[in-house]
Amino acid sequence: MKTAAPIGIFDSGVGGTSIWKEIHQLLPHEDTIYLADSANAPYGNRSQEEIVALSIKNTEALLAMGCKIIVVACNTATTNAIDMLRNNFDIPIIGIEPAIKPAALQTHNKSIGILATKGTLSSALFHKTSETFTKDISVVEIVGEGLVPLIEKGALDSPEMQQLLKTYTAPMIAANIDYLVLGCSHYPYIIPQLQEILPTSVTIIDSGEAVAKHTKKMLDEKGLLSAEKKTPKLVFYTNTDTAILAFLLKDVESEIHIEERKF
Ligand code: DGL
Numbered sequence: 001m002k003t004a005a006p007i008g009i010f011d012s013g014v015g016g017t018s019i020w021k022e023i024h025q026l027l028p029h030e031d032t033i034y035l036a037d038s039a040n041a042p043y044g045n046r047s048q049e050e051i052v053a054l055s056i057k058n059t060e061a062l063l064a065m066g067c068k069i070i071v072v073a074c075n076t077a078t079t080n081a082i083d084m085l086r087n088n089f090d091i092p093i094i095g096i097e098p099a100i101k102p103a104a105l106q107t108h109n110k111s112i113g114i115l116a117t118k119g120t121l122s123s124a125l126f127h128k129t130s131e132t133f134t135k136d137i138s139v140v141e142i143v144g145e146g147l148v149p150l151i152e153k154g155a156l157d158s159p160e161m162q163q164l165l166k167t168y169t170a171p172m173i174a175a176n177i178d179y180l181v182l183g184c185s186h187y188p189y190i191i192p193q194l195q196e197i198l199p200t201s202v203t204i205i206d207s208g209e210a211v212a213k214h215t216k217k218m219l220d221e222k223g224l225l226s227a228e229k230k231t232p233k234l235v236f237y238t239n240t241d242t243a244i245l246a247f248l249l250k251d252v253e254s255e256i257h258i259e260e261r262k263f
Contacts, residue, residue: 010077011074075120099207118143236259
């Protein structure tokens with residue numbers, strides 16, 4: 001297959017750009033196409049059937065654009081739809097799941113917190129992973145209700161955000177966690193706000209770097225790594241306004257193209 005083809009990445013909205021940044025850092029010569037399905041965000045409160053249908057729609061759109069691999073940069077879509085995607089599409093598909101394993105292996109306090117969407121925390125895949133790795137530790141699972149819509153609005157430093165984060169971290173602080181797992185690709189954008197509230201003894205971890213490494217490994221194994229050391233085409237499509245994408249990607253704005261389009 002075509003080594004020069006782009007890596008396709010999708011998320012329910014703008015959050016997966018946190019994963020795109022890790023992928024671009026590790027694979028700086030690869031072309032990428034990112035789909036922000038913000039018109040349908042948040043996915044977190046949708047039924048599994050809806051999440052599967054939206055994930056299929058996004059994957060088909062990326063395949064129509066000639067992508068060589070699909071990265072599902074959304075924990076909710078991965079935990080609810082990855083098996084379906086892998087059964088339906090003959091292309092490598094990488095997913096993202098909450099980094100429970102590293103947190104469970106490293107916690108001294110035997111107490112960790114997980115902040116994720118309802119869709120992720122209620123999924124069978126999440127339960128399976130959690131049961132495997134957290135047998136002897138206590139896990140405080142919190143649904144980050146309302147966080148994704150605020151991040152989609154760019155309201156990172158709003159009083160509403162601060163209030164929600166205080167509410168969601170309170171039971172974690174009470175349980176003396178020393179690791180907080182961010183189980184949603186939108187949440188890396190609120191790490192500074194979380195750090196202001198959490199004790200400094202709490203380490204925050206997300207899965208972005210692991211997903212980027214996995215993507216590189218998969219491309220390598222399949223002989224699909226870009227052969228050329230060129231300046232890549234980095235394209236971002238959103239089915240709503242482009243302003244928030246531009247805001248979150250302002251550090252790379254001169255290298256990328258952002259466009260509104262239907263998909
Ligand atoms: N970025 C998605 C995730 O990783 C957000 C889910 C949502 O849209 O609710 O779970």
